[in-house]
Amino acid sequence: KAGVTQTPRYLIKTRGQQVTLSCSPISGHRSVSWYQQTPGQGLQFLFEYFSETQRNKGNFPGRFSGRQFSNSRSEMNVSTLELGDSALYLCASSLAGGGSYNEQFFGPGTRLTVL
Amino acid sequence: TQLLEQSPQFLSIQEGENLTVYCNSSSVFSSLQWYRQEPGEGPVLLVTVVTGGEVKKLKRLTFQFGDARKDSSLHITAAQPGDTGLYLCAGVGTTDSWGKLQFGAGTQVVVTP
Numbered sequence: 147k148a149g150v151t152q153t154p155r156y157l158i159k160t161r162g163q164q165v166t167l168s169c170s171p172i173s174g175h176r177s178v179s180w181y182q183q184t185p186g187q188g189l190q191f192l193f194e195y196f197s198e199t200q201r202n203k204g205n206f207p208g209r210f211s212g213r214q215f216s217n218s219r220s221e222m223n224v225s226t227l228e229l230g231d232s233a234l235y236l237c238a239s240s241l242a243g244g245g246s247y248n249e250q251f252f253g254p255g256t257r258l259t260v261l
Numbered sequence: 262t263q264l265l266e267q268s269p270q271f272l273s274i275q276e277g278e279n280l281t282v283y284c285n286s287s288s289v290f291s292s293l294q295w296y297r298q299e300p301g302e303g304p305v306l307l308v309t310v311v312t313g314g315e316v317k318k319l320k321r322l323t324f325q326f327g328d329a330r331k332d333s334s335l336h337i338t339a340a341q342p343g344d345t346g347l348y349l350c351a352g353v354g355t356t357d358s359w360g361k362l363q364f365g366a367g368t369q370v371v372v373t374p
Contacts, residue, residue, distance in 0.1 A: 179361065179362070181362075181364075188364055189351075189362075194360025196360065202358075202360050204361070238362075244358060247292065248353045249294065250294075250362060252296075253303050255301075255302070
């Protein structure tokens with residue numbers, strides 16, 4: 147079974163631009179979660195989508211948004227990029243996204259650098 | 262927010278030695294997961310522990326969930342260079358948990374031959 151894929155793997159943008167990252171979950175998984183990983187803050191939860199609906203959201207500004215398509219693929223968008231948005235963005239998929247056995251499987255991440 | 266504290270932050274040992282990583286919180290979690298992450302890659306799930314007092318073994322790795330479901334430990338016996346990586350614990354909260362894992366800051370383990 148193919149794992150979680152993320153595209154692109156690397157991105158370089160300048161301040162003020164916007165960016166869209168893509169995530170394809172494991173086949174059959176309907177929940178997709180997004181995380182931001184930085185050396186200072188570690189892994190921080192951004193949001194989760196299930197059946198095209200956002201069910202949960204972390205403490206990030208409204209510049210961070212996402213969506214999920216009917217095939218469970220997900221995208222996240224960051225508008226008006228700031229230097230502090232430079233990070234590894236990870237998506238993770240799981241079967242249902244809830245409960246004790248909320249086992250999440252991560253993609254390789256997209257490394258975003260904002261200049 | 263349910264915080265998870267990992268210790269130590271960094272561990273450097275020789276091949277063949279044992280090591281233990283701790284993950285502690287003042288909050289109760291539905292479950293705890295352990296991941297290992299290598300540079301430039303996403304975290305890879307090692308194990309999920311759900312029941313208080315549960316012990317799981319994965320070859321040379323032993324995972325324990327505290328009786329009160331607030332803490333967990335990872336013990337590696339006879340470490341090998343291939344065990345090098347960032348070890349992360351992640352908790353599933355008892356509320357507000359849809360698709361959300363609360364991560365510890367991680368323990369960087371380096372095993373030298």
